[in-house]
Amino acid sequence: MAGMDVMIPDLFELDQKLSTEETLIRDTVRDFVNDKFLPIVADHYEAGTFPMDLIAQVADMGLLGMHLEGYGCAGTSGLAYGVASRELERGDTGLRSLVSVQGSLAMFPIWKWGSEEQKQEWLPRMAAGEVIGCFGLTEPDHGSDPSSMKTTARRDGDDWIINGSKLWITNGTIAQVAIVWAQTDNGIRGFIVPTDTPGFEAREIKQKMSLRASATAALFFDDLRIPESLRLPDAIGIGAPLGCLTEARFGITFGVIGSAIACFEAARSYMGQREQFGRSLASFQLSQQKFADMLTDISNASLQSFRLAEMKAEGRATAVHVSMVKRHNVRAAIDTARTARSMLGANGISLEYPVIRHMMNLESVLTYEGTEEVHTLVLGQAVTGISAFRG
Amino acid sequence: MNIVVCVKQIPDPANPYSLDPETHYLNRPHEQVLDDTDRYGVEVGLQLAAVDEGTVTLVSMGPAGNMQGVRQALAMGADKAIHIDDAGLKGSGALTTARILAAAIQQTGFDLVVAGTESTDGYTGVVPQQLAELLGVPALTFAKKVDVDGSTITINQQTATGYNVVTSELPAVVSVTAGVVEPRYPTFKGIMAAKSKPVETYSASDLGITDTSSGQSTVSVTDATEREAGEKIEDDGEGHLRIVEKLQELKVV
Numbered sequence: 001m002a003g004m005d006v007m008i009p010d011l012f013e014l015d016q017k018l019s020t021e022e023t024l025i026r027d028t029v030r031d032f033v034n035d036k037f038l039p040i041v042a043d044h045y046e047a048g049t050f051p052m053d054l055i056a057q058v059a060d061m062g063l064l065g066m067h068l069e070g071y072g073c074a075g076t077s078g079l080a081y082g083v084a085s086r087e088l089e090r091g092d093t094g095l096r097s098l099v100s101v102q103g104s105l106a107m108f109p110i111w112k113w114g115s116e117e118q119k120q121e122w123l124p125r126m127a128a129g130e131v132i133g134c135f136g137l138t139e140p141d142h143g144s145d146p147s148s149m150k151t152t153a154r155r156d157g158d159d160w161i162i163n164g165s166k167l168w169i170t171n172g173t174i175a176q177v178a179i180v181w182a183q184t185d186n187g188i189r190g191f192i193v194p195t196d197t198p199g200f201e202a203r204e205i206k207q208k209m210s211l212r213a214s215a216t217a218a219l220f221f222d223d224l225r226i227p228e229s230l231r232l233p234d235a236i237g238i239g240a241p242l243g244c245l246t247e248a249r250f251g252i253t254f255g256v257i258g259s260a261i262a263c264f265e266a267a268r269s270y271m272g273q274r275e276q277f278g279r280s281l282a283s284f285q286l287s288q289q290k291f292a293d294m295l296t297d298i299s300n301a302s303l304q305s306f307r308l309a310e311m312k313a314e315g316r317a318t319a320v321h322v323s324m325v326k327r328h329n330v331r332a333a334i335d336t337a338r339t340a341r342s343m344l345g346a347n348g349i350s351l352e353y354p355v356i357r358h359m360m361n362l363e364s365v366l367t368y369e370g371t372e373e374v375h376t377l378v379l380g381q382a383v384t385g386i387s388a389f390r391g
Numbered sequence: 392m393n394i395v396v397c398v399k400q401i402p403d404p405a406n407p408y409s410l411d412p413e414t415h416y417l418n419r420p421h422e423q424v425l426d427d428t429d430r431y432g433v434e435v436g437l438q439l440a441a442v443d444e445g446t447v448t449l450v451s452m453g454p455a456g457n458m459q460g461v462r463q464a465l466a467m468g469a470d471k472a473i474h475i476d477d478a479g480l481k482g483s484g485a486l487t488t489a490r491i492l493a494a495a496i497q498q499t500g501f502d503l504v505v506a507g508t509e510s511t512d513g514y515t516g517v518v519p520q521q522l523a524e525l526l527g528v529p530a531l532t533f534a535k536k537v538d539v540d541g542s543t544i545t546i547n548q549q550t551a552t553g554y555n556v557v558t559s560e561l562p563a564v565v566s567v568t569a570g571v572v573e574p575r576y577p578t579f580k581g582i583m584a585a586k587s588k589p590v591e592t593y594s595a596s597d598l599g600i601t602d603t604s605s606g607q608s609t610v611s612v613t614d615a616t617e618r619e620a621g622e623k624i625e626d627d628g629e630g631h632l633r634i635v636e637k638l639q640e641l642k643v644v
Binding site: 020021023024025027028031032057060061062063066074075076080 | 422424457458459462463466576577578579580582583585586
């Protein structure tokens with residue numbers, strides 16, 4: 001396939017563990033990213049836009065909700081979802097985020113906690129890319145502590161009235177439906193909110209220096225009225241949205257390996273070609289140490305993600321496992337990106353190379369879907385039995 | 392319409408190829424990919440079949456391995472595959488390959504056979520024409536556009552300066568160039584479904600062919616001479632003049 005010119009550092013031959021189907025899925029996404037996405041991403045990044053015309057193709061391949069069963073979804077393995085995320089993010093975090101949010105944060109809660117009618121109505125259209133979804137959990141004043149959210153849903157006869165706001169919502173301005181989490185008299189509940197409902201407003205967040213090829217929004221709900229039939233019946237309490245995040249984080253652990261690989265390969269190619277002091281830059285010991293560190297980081301991240309995928313398939317992966325791998329892999333990727341940035345010298349700051357784009361994107365990934373600090377404290381709690389952040 | 396598409400599994404071009412030092416045969420790993428040029432043939436077959444709810448049958452010869460390459464073509468949407476895997480065919484020349492493919496195609500029946508112009512590992516570029524001769528039907532070669540209207544096929548045949556319009560009645564064999572159509576990406580559902588699509592496997596003798604000698608052998612293999620480095624023109628502000636001079640020398644402008 002046309003992905004042939006991509007070199008993937010895979011010292012432990014982990015991709016050999018992929019089944020034939022998983023390999024074909026990897027190669028299909030790789031070809032798509034090489035042929036359709038990489039030639040245009042730098043311009044979109046500079047313009048601060050997402051290439052909307054690619055969404056139909058992304059959907060046609062089956063990327064949206066790919067690991068869900070039924071309702072027009074492909075029903076692939078978690079590992080296939082992982083390697084697809086890796087290949088997408090080798091393109092750009094914005095592309096992978098669109099797929100993560102749609103599949104794991106917007107479709108997954110409907111698939112997991114929705115009624116049969118809700119699943120039939122929404123999931124096939126979301127898998128087909130006709131309806132794009134977003135996920136409203138984070139608020140201006142409540143990020144790592146979502147249980148304290150201020151957005152409320154008040155029962156009014158057969159309807160719910162939602163008031164409040166959400167911030168840093170990926171896909172917010174391009175979505176036709178938002179999964180909105182709100183406080184009710186009985187605790188946190190989830191709602192399927194069509195974005196053309198009166199009282200709904202999405203405003204694009206401008207002046208971002210990261211995730212520029214991705215739509216990020218603030219959402220506002222002003223006496224927004226929706227029927228009880230749009231409440232997710234089985235989503236009870238904060239555990240429901242946190243469960244979505246655990247799903248999405250699994251894909252992220254693989255995704256950031258894609259960013260790291262893109263940076264590593266850019267640095268390897270650059271250092272091999274550029275000469276200073278009459279020698280290839282790759283021949284200097286300082287360069288070689290950097291390569292050794294990057295390769296070790298990428299290998300460690302891949303080993304963790306592949307093992308996590310195995311445990312997920314066996315139903316034994318917990319939030320603690322996901323916290324460890326998300327924390328480890330994002331840090332490994334951002335270290336790799338920063339190292340590659342310095343290796344490319346002045347060219348390292350140019351969008352002509354993928355490195356600065358990934359380096360800036362990873363700043364978002366370090367924070368979103370559980371900050372590095374909170375994941376650290378989840379691990380600390382797992383070791384000591386003492387929570388350092390919950391009362 | 393009953394369409395047969397010839398496809399070949401080849402070693403992933405991302406990895407360096409190696410030859411067996413004694414036989415000079417290409418070493419073929421367990422995992423082989425679909426030859427990139429065959430994606431165009433499969434796409435042409437799928438588009439033509441879609442017009443009248445025809446079927447697309449893949450025919451492939453070579454070591455099965457994990458069948459990843461054939462599965463990829465099935466995942467694109469082909470209905471079934473016929474695969475000829477026979478240790479006696481190792482190192483077959485183009486004509487033997489054509490004989491085997493023709494026998495399999497004859498057995499399954501066809502209105503149109505579609506093939507790439509040449510494989511990316513062997514590059515003989517003669518199998519489609521040999522196939523047409525053995526099947527006793529016209530060969531329409533190097534198509535950069537293919538139309539079928541009823542029982543008539545018309546192609547635009549790529550030439551050095553433009554194209555010829557070539558037409559014939561079906562059945563026929565057509566070889567297509569890269570760029571004839573844009574191959575679709577396999578869908579994930581297609582990839583999952585490809586597992587359960589029918590694949591028939593035959594040996595040469597199953598097809599009634601007992602003499603598989605290729606009638607040719609590779610005597611020696613020599614590395615291609617490395618191309619000499621080009622001339623570097625440093626731009627001191629007048630570099631463009633040197634380039635124009637160079638192009639004039641080469642009579643390009």
